[in-house]
Amino acid sequence: MTHPNPTSGDARDDQTGRFVTQPNGHVRPLSPHMSIWRWHVTMAASILFRATIIAATVGAVIATAWLAALASGPDAYAAALGVAGSPLGLLVGFGLTVVLFSFILNGARHTINDTGNGLTPKSATLLSNISVWGPIPLAVLFWVVLFAVGRVGL
Known part of the structure; x- marks a missing residue:
């Protein structure tokens, strides 16, 4: 499954909540580790x-x-x-x-x-x-x- 990539370069335009604007201005996807990893x-x-x-x-x-x-x-x-x-x-x-x-x-x-x-x-x-x-x-x-x-x- 592919995740949508915000085209405007602004994570605020992302309605899915899967992207964040880094301090350097780059838009990156959030790590899914909290939702897919279980305690081990x-x-x-x-x-x-x-x-x-x-x-x-x-x-x-x-x-x-x-x-x-x-x-x-x-x-x-x-x-x-x-x-x-x-x-x-x-x-x-x-x-x-x-x-x-x-x-x-x-x-x-x-x-x-x-x-x-x-x-x-x-x-x-x-x-x-x-x-x-x-x-x-x-x-x-x-x-x-x-x-x-x-x-x-x-």
Whole structure:
């Protein structure tokens, strides 16, 4: 199906709403992506990967604060460890562990894709599902082990 092209060069003359005037004055058709694409797990994997970058930045700030406390002496370091060992600190630590596993799994997905593999719809869906859902059980398992061996406690 072909779409009509406004002949006057002005998107305001378009009665279909399918065209827009670009800032440079050119008339271009609107992308139909919003009407024909449906939500897919590969989109979620891409969006969550970007969100983990933001969360990793927060983690870097926390690590910098920990190093500053370490450099400030034993009292500041003890206070930092107290905050890290609190329930809120443990929750933040768990969240950063999810971010770490997300980076690992998304990095593996990207590495596989960069080799030209995993690009079929079925394999892309599988890899995306692993990178979206995998970090949570891996982080839970990691923290269960930490609690079980006594490295972390409430």
